[in-house]
Amino acid sequence: MASQFIRQTLTKTKPSTIVRRFSTAAAVASPTGYEEPTGVTMKGVKISGRPLYLDMQATTPVDPRVLDSMLPFYLSRYGNPHSRTHLYGWESETAVETARAQVAALIGASPKEIVFTSGATESNNISVKGVMHFYKEKKRHVITTQTEHKCVLDSCRHLQQEGFEVTYLPVGSDGLIDLDRLRKEIRPDTGLVSIMAVNNEIGVVQPLEEIGKICKEFNVPFHTDAAQALGKIKVDVEKWNVSLMSLSGHKIYGPKGVGALYMRRRPRIRVEPQMNGGGQERGIRSGTVPTPLVVGMGAACELAMKEMEYDEKRIKGLQERLLNGIREKIDGVVVNGSMDRRYVGNLNLSFAYVEGESLLMGLKEVAVSSGSACTSASLEPSYVLRALGVDEDMAHTSIRFGIGRFTTEEEIDKAVELTVKQVEKLREMSPLYEMVKEGIDIKQIQWAQH
Amino acid sequence: MAASGVSAPTRTEVLHLYRSLLRVARQFCDYNIREYTKRRTVDAIRDNKNLTDPSQLAAAFSDGKAQLEVAKRQALVYSLYAPKVVNIFGVTNASHSSLGAIWISVVELVSGFMRFYG
Numbered sequence: 001m002a003s004q005f006i007r008q009t010l011t012k013t014k015p016s017t018i019v020r021r022f023s024t025a026a027a028v029a030s031p032t033g034y035e036e037p038t039g040v041t042m043k044g045v046k047i048s049g050r051p052l053y054l055d056m057q058a059t060t061p062v063d064p065r066v067l068d069s070m071l072p073f074y075l076s077r078y079g080n081p082h083s084r085t086h087l088y089g090w091e092s093e094t095a096v097e098t099a100r101a102q103v104a105a106l107i108g109a110s111p112k113e114i115v116f117t118s119g120a121t122e123s124n125n126i127s128v129k130g131v132m133h134f135y136k137e138k139k140r141h142v143i144t145t146q147t148e149h150k151c152v153l154d155s156c157r158h159l160q161q162e163g164f165e166v167t168y169l170p171v172g173s174d175g176l177i178d179l180d181r182l183r184k185e186i187r188p189d190t191g192l193v194s195i196m197a198v199n200n201e202i203g204v205v206q207p208l209e210e211i212g213k214i215c216k217e218f219n220v221p222f223h224t225d226a227a228q229a230l231g232k233i234k235v236d237v238e239k240w241n242v243s244l245m246s247l248s249g250h251k252i253y254g255p256k257g258v259g260a261l262y263m264r265r266r267p268r269i270r271v272e273p274q275m276n277g278g279g280q281e282r283g284i285r286s287g288t289v290p291t292p293l294v295v296g297m298g299a300a301c302e303l304a305m306k307e308m309e310y311d312e313k314r315i316k317g318l319q320e321r322l323l324n325g326i327r328e329k330i331d332g333v334v335v336n337g338s339m340d341r342r343y344v345g346n347l348n349l350s351f352a353y354v355e356g357e358s359l360l361m362g363l364k365e366v367a368v369s370s371g372s373a374c375t376s377a378s379l380e381p382s383y384v385l386r387a388l389g390v391d392e393d394m395a396h397t398s399i400r401f402g403i404g405r406f407t408t409e410e411e412i413d414k415a416v417e418l419t420v421k422q423v424e425k426l427r428e429m430s431p432l433y434e435m436v437k438e439g440i441d442i443k444q445i446q447w448a449q450h
Numbered sequence: 451m452a453a454s455g456v457s458a459p460t461r462t463e464v465l466h467l468y469r470s471l472l473r474v475a476r477q478f479c480d481y482n483i484r485e486y487t488k489r490r491t492v493d494a495i496r497d498n499k500n501l502t503d504p505s506q507l508a509a510a511f512s513d514g515k516a517q518l519e520v521a522k523r524q525a526l527v528y529s530l531y532a533p534k535v536v537n538i539f540g541v542t543n544a545s546h547s548s549l550g551a552i553w554i555s556v557v558e559l560v561s562g563f564m565r566f567y568g
Contacts, residue, residue, distance in 0.1 A: 035533065035534045035535045036534075036535070037534070037535075039535065040535050047538065048538050049535050049536055049537050049538040049539070050533065050535055050536065050537045050538065051537070051538065052537060052538065053482070061482065061483075064478075064483055064520065064521070064524035064527075064528070065517075065520055065524075067524060067527070068520045068523055068524055071527070310490075310493070365538050405486065406482035406483065406485070406486045407482070408481075408482065408485045410539065411482075414538075414539075
């Protein structure tokens with residue numbers, strides 16, 4: 001039996017022959033002008049291959065099992081789920097309802113409480129602006145935090161321009177909000193408390209059960225942006241007492257362009273729709289529901305439910321390996337955000353005496369991020385790190401490593417090696433570091449004015 | 451009424467499934483998916499090793515077979531759209547030397563046998 005197996009392996013043809021069986025044309029015409037046999041050149045940077053992907057908070061690769069569930073809906077079952085008169089519509093609608101149930105099962109809700117949107121940004125917009133516009137006669141106040149996602153902060157700014165009042169709760173240096181401060185800020189005319197479950201930049205998990213209890217006490221709707229939390233930590237809408245929750249597809253190994261909004265039915269929370277049209281999705285979000293994307297998100301949620309424990313155990317080991325690997329070789333490494341209350345797949349490190357841009361430029365073989373993908377266009381240090389009270393220079397050198405289901409030990413070791421090499425190289429060249437090594441306290445220096 | 455006609459899989463069947471899954475894992479062009487499939491197969495077979503209830507065994511086995519079908523299809527799809535440049539580790543499924551593949555197969559076979567008969 002073994003010899004037969006060895007013979008099969010020896011005479012095994014390469015998978016490229018499988019391609020030839022279907023088509024004599026070349027495989028997909030590659031539109032890329034930047035890939036050569038020896039490497040990749042883009043934006044003046046040449047690397048030997050595609051970088052290691054360690055940016056799971058920005059987005060995640062689509063799991064092959066999710067892709068498998070989506071493809072039939074692009075190929076043969078392409079009906080519009082709102083067509084009531086033929087098989088194409090009926091099978092599409094069944095698929096959407098199955099996906100709805102899968103998403104609901106992951107968060108402990110009923111399928112009737114899930115509305116599919118185009119992403120967590122749209123869900124956040126519907127929650128913040130929709131709720132406040134609906135209750136605008138009686139409720140004029142919104143409470144949120146300084147470390148929220150840009151879409152929530154921007155929606156709040158829009159509300160401020162319309163005349164609502166918004167309180168931005170400060171966070172401690174560990175990234176957690178102060179519950180007593182929240183209690184004090186709630187007023188009789190508070191219409192919404194919006195606090196994200198897991199922060200996308202620093203990975204800190206807020207004390208949502210306690211916040212839910214406080215909101216229940218004062219009877220204030222509680223919205224949480226659970227885009228980064230879904231499928232990673234245990235999400236239970238009953239335990240957290242949330243009225244609204246934003247979910248995202250592409251953070252849980254699903255497709256981009258789809259998300260969901262959980263809206264509680266008992267007690268019912270009402271929102272003003274932001275997308276007007278034919279009344280799909282119970283009038284909350286009109287527009288054709290994109291069946292393949294929604295099916296993908298449902299499959300991703302079902303997978304997440306099965307794999308959550310296994311993934312978490314593994315990712316925790318990888319995070320420790322990364323942190324210990326870096327700390328063994330270099331000092332002056334600071335973890336931004338609380339180490340206890342954090343999601344294990346997010347590690348945000350600041351390296352002292354190193355300049356951030358140059359560190360990132362040297363780390364081109366590892367795909368990591370500094371600041372969040374949404375704000376990296378500007379040169380300002382991330383507002384989240386500023387809210388934590390991190391010094392400007394440390395905020396500039398922060399790197400966010402995102403570890404996910406598909407990350408391997410080899411990748412982590414390579415990332416450690418590259419990071420350490422780059423940091424050491426930059427510190428060699430740094431006059432500030434020389435001064436620190438001589439024992440001079442940088443903060444005491446009186447820089448000469450010219 | 452108990453599920454009739456659903457019997458627990460035999461040891462050979464499970465071994466066959468295990469080897470097929472590992473074989474299909476090697477065919478993925480994407481490094482991360484390849485490593486994940488290998489790792490997940492080994493861990494799943496190991497976790498289900500101690501099941502005794504025949505209906506649970508049958509359910510796990512049929513789940514494994516379904517996953518094998520998915521993996522076979524996706525290995526093909528991924529190969530159709532494989533990027534020309536692979537990741538910086540520079541290892542594609544095709545460039546696994548056949549000697550290395552044989553070694554891996556023998557090790558897997560032996561460890562699989564030991565796991566089920568030991």
